[in-house]
Amino acid sequence: MSDLYIELLVKKKRTATDTILKTLLIALTVIAFLAGLLITPLALIVFVGLLVLDYFKLPGFDLEYEYLYVNGELDIDKIMSKQKRKRVGSFDMKNVEMVAPVKSHELDYYRNGKVKVVDYSSGEENANVYAMLVKDDKEQKMVLFEPNQAILDDMRRIAPRAVKLY
Numbered sequence: 001m002s003d004l005y006i007e008l009l010v011k012k013k014r015t016a017t018d019t020i021l022k023t024l025l026i027a028l029t030v031i032a033f034l035a036g037l038l039i040t041p042l043a044l045i046v047f048v049g050l051l052v053l054d055y056f057k058l059p060g061f062d063l064e065y066e067y068l069y070v071n072g073e074l075d076i077d078k079i080m081s082k083q084k085r086k087r088v089g090s091f092d093m094k095n096v097e098m099v100a101p102v103k104s105h106e107l108d109y110y111r112n113g114k115v116k117v118v119d120y121s122s123g124e125e126n127a128n129v130y131a132m133l134v135k136d137d138k139e140q141k142m143v144l145f146e147p148n149q150a151i152l153d154d155m156r157r158i159a160p161r162a163v164k165l166y
Contacts, residue, residue, distance in 0.1 A: 003152050005070050010146050012063040013123040022061045029054055059084055065120045069151045072158045074132075076120050076145065088120065089143065091159045098135040100164040102144060107131055110142055119144045 017089045029050040036044035059081035066085075068075040072093040078086045087096045100106040110133065130152070132143045147155070156163040 003071050004150075006068075006148070006150050006154075008067040008069075008148055008151070010065045010067070010120075010122045010145075012065065012121075014061065014145070015123065018061045022058060025050070025054055025057060065122075065145070067120075067145060067151070068146065069147075070153070074145075074151070076143075078120075087128050090144065091117070091132065093155060093162075095134050095136070096155075096159060096162055097135055097140075098153075098162050098164065099130055099132045099155055099159075101166070102129040102131045104136075104164060104166070106164050107133075107142070115140045115142045117142045117144065121146050 015094075020045040029047065032043050032047035032050050036042075036047050039152075062081045064082070065088075066077045066079060068077070074089075074091045075087065076089045078088045080086070098106060110131075115133065116139060118141055121127060127146050129146055130143055130146065134141050134143055152163065152165060156165060
């Protein structure tokens with residue numbers, strides 16, 4: 001028996017809010033630096049604080065999600081600025097209650113705030129986004145992601161009643 005291994009990379013669409021926040025953060029850093037040089041040296045302390053904030057926050061504006069599907073287990077990593085990688089979720093098909101297109105009526109019961117929604121999709125309007133309902137030890141989650149057909153076919157092979165492909 002051979003293992004099924006699928007890797008899929010999805011780039012998150014940059015929103016207008018992301019662009020505004022990134023520009024504002026950089027502008028504040030430059031203003032604090034200039035104020036430190038020209039007005040008061042105390043502004044250099046604010047400048048250093050903003051540099052630290054920039055270091056941690058700016059990579060978060062350039063996101064990609066990597067889906068790694070191996071034999072019924074889906075691992076999702078968040079890649080920030082093509083430099084930092086962080087595992088954001090690992091989901092086993094044994095714990096999945098349902099996989100369906102995000103606009104499906106099968107998910108209507110879960111849309112009224114009863115479950116926590118985590119979005120690992122690109123944010124594109126015409127993307128093929130699916131919702132996966134997963135039961136953890138503590139809570140139930142709705143994971144939004146963009147699988148390809150091979151991932152969906154294998155999920156359906158493993159859990160035919162839980163996966164709705166329409």
